[in-house]
Amino acid sequence: MSAVTAEHGHDDHHDDHAHGPEKGWLRWIITTNHKDIGTLYLLFALAMFFVGGAMAMIIRAELFEPGMQFVDPKFFNSMTTMHALVMVFGAVMPAFVGLANWMIPMMIGAPDMALPRMNNMSFWLLVSGVLLLASTLFMEGGAPAGGWTLYPPLVLQTGKALPFAIFSVHLLGISSILGAINIVATILNMRAPAMPLMKMPMFVWTWLITGFLLIAIMPVFAGAVTMLLTDKFFHTSFFDAAGGGDPVLYQHIFWFFGHPEVYVMILPTFGVASTIIPVFARKPLFGYSSMVYATASIAFLSFIVWAHHMFTVGMPISGELYFMYATMLIAIPTGVKVFNWTATMWKGAMTFETPMLFSIAFVVLFTLGGFTGLMMSVAPVDFQYHDTYFIVAHFHYTLVPASVFILMAAGYYWMPKWTGHMYNEKIGQLHFWLSAISVNILFFPQHFLGLAGMPRRIPDYAIQFADWNMISSIGGFIFGASQLLFLWIVIDTIKGGTGEKVSDEVWEDAHKHGLEWTLPSPPPYHTFSTPPAVIPCDHN
């Protein structure tokens, strides 16, 4: 629709369907093609994964031994803050938006995203937001160092970087909202007529729900940081005790956003796992409709549990009890999912290619991360765990061997489709085993450190924490280095991979599991200009 004026010479209404990609580098700036934008998102997320990873390496190097070794404490705190912001807003979220861009139109038989021009805009807003955030590293007073939660009054002591960090959060928020609107509109309006809602692939379902979550929460976060901005520069007193405000209010608003935000990162993860596991178990997904309802329940519950992040801040006993029980409830739909994945694999003719290995590791290690979450939902014991390395271990288990592993799995699973080349399976498996072992060396000891009382976000620590920190750092260095294998595989596969000719369905009988496998590998620039008449219905 947007290109209608530019393409006036073409006499059909299928505007930009009649030609291939723009020639030259400008293609990547002005593209409105969902496949191009998907590629941009994925490559940007990969780059940010290494930037955020480099920051994590600085953190682990400093913590290798007690005492101050490499960086000053202020910079260390900037690193913990920026590592989180870059990984959440620069790597994990954009990677899932990239997958959504590439796969959703192909999975639902649509020619493109619903609002292609807005799609381009949300990508470039993301790039601007992240660059603005990165620029704060070079400002007087350094990058924000008060933690990614940006709690006042601490965050208000940030130097010149504060307004820039806040504007970058605004840009990232607008980018996510536009991306989410686009994805929701695509799913609701652009499905092939043969695909009712309850026959959509699970990845599409999880993104539909995630899209609604994003539209509901990102504006609330934008509001919270705007209040910080006006408190600092325009003498409002939302959080300023001197003017009758309350800093605890910020924490409530932040976690009203923050808790659904963690599900924004995990629901699409669930969707990809539900896509990959059936293909390699050679069985339909077990309990499709229960998966849909479980996803919706988790999304609903995510809005009413936020204060479990604040048990130690002070709440009446009834509040502590309510947030404790509501939080425990989340284990039920999540348990439904874990059992469904297990049941899908049960008596399946399983093979263990790299995508499946990462997916199985996800099921096991995410469950472990979920259990520690359940431990912390118990309000009285949370007083022991709060702000220690135990919480660091918990959320890294739910993010790294869960979201990040599944993103790796998605990469291996769809890369042959995207590029038309097969990746190197041997190196892929090496990448998996190195990652799966080192991620546990990295994060498991942090449980012990946390239980023993080591606080998070500190550059130096008491001597009794030395051994486990050293082991954790060694795991971290191995994990970080192993990811270079993935980078090598991505470059190698784009260049031609093993040279093996990949079929349309790539994986045995994959055409039963999704429309994308009925298209050629790589798919032509424009696909499904006319909606497919038949859809695979190996689920439901």
Next chain:
Amino acid sequence: MNDDVSVKNKKLGQKLAIVAIAMFGFGYALVPLYDVLCEWKWIERDRPDAIKAIPETAYTVDVNRNVNVEFMTSLNENTPMVFSSEMPQLLVHPGEYHTVNFYAENKTNKTMVARAIPSFSPALTSTYFEKVECFCFSEQTFAPHEKKTMPMRFVVNPALPTDYKTITLSYTFFDNTETAVKK
């Protein structure tokens, strides 16, 4: 894509954008909502009227009970003052009135407007801590290098649940000179 779908997409996109804008407003609506929830005791906070005078009422002094009231004084970052209390703590009977003096000094050559904000721990005790007179009820203006002795007269309401044996009252002075000038 055909024009029908493209119009539908735009309309849905606009509707979703309106939801996003409404949610931005909801973020701000959480501010008054928070005060309401605090009032209903869904969220625990120092009583908002802890900075308002409560008229002196005669209570029956409960001589069998002792409550230790601790006084903390601190300065917000960059507040150029000296601030202390005459005693670190005081053992009181519930229902008994006491006056404690606080000292503050402006360390600058300029007139300063400062505001002391109280905070109680445990927060629930703020409901039972009644102040008849306090420097925290309003902003204090200090002439250059002025020293002030400021009394605070209070009573612990005998209705205080017996579980509470210690009340910590912390005052933080904030430099409000800039804000006061703007007003």
